[in-house]
Amino acid sequence: ANQYENSECTGVSHLVHSWQMQGHQGKEVNSPLKPSADMLGSGKGSQAVVWYMERTSKLALALKEMFKVAYPEEFKIYEEAFEAGFWEAADPGPWLGRAIVWKLNVLPHRDGLDGGPTAIFCLGHFSGGEAYLTDLKLKLWYRPGDVLIFRAGDLYHSIGPWKAEGGVTARGITPGRIGNVFFSPAHSLKALKGRRAGWMKHTAGGSLPSSK
Secondary structure, three states: OOOOOOOOOOEEEEEEOOEOOOOOOOOOOOOOOEOOHHHHOOOHHHHHHHHHHHHOHHHHHHHHHHHHHHOHHHHHHHHHHHHHHOOOOOOOOOOOEEEEEEOOOOOOEOOOOEOOOEEEEEEEEEEEOOEEEHHHOEEEOOOOOOOEEEOOOOOOEEEOOEEEOOOOOOOOOOOEEEEEEEEOEHHHHHHHOOOOOOHHHHHOOOOOOOOO
């Protein structure tokens, strides 16, 4: 029988409410904060971001409660920073950023710019894809529905080999693994410390006098 191969785009989208531009990260507390380019989008892209945040709000609230129970002290810091630094109100927080890892392999790494606990979970139709915490010598069963909350900036972690399984869904979604990472950049947490609620919007990230 004839065999066919098909390919599609892979990549990472960063939906971040407030962070510093490349080259300014961690160097200057007062450097203006900006939403990520993926967060701002353009035209349909910006509409899609709002739709996505609204569509995943229940999921985000569930992760929020897990975080609150697992890391109560860090949760308070994240919550206060989010209230000051949010850009899109449909996101309930408390993480300032989300990374959507679309069908990429994840090699051992640390997320060195993260400010503390990070939540990760995966979606899709695939086999394999176990989670490795190499510093702890752990290999974890990691399937859709599982959630890991840990210090991704301190611990090396990776995802094992995975293989797409199943066919295209009724909505046209091809099989494969989609990773989701909820995080807050350390430099953003530092810049937002002590800021009042809505500061990001009212001051354009600190680049203008407050509008309120």
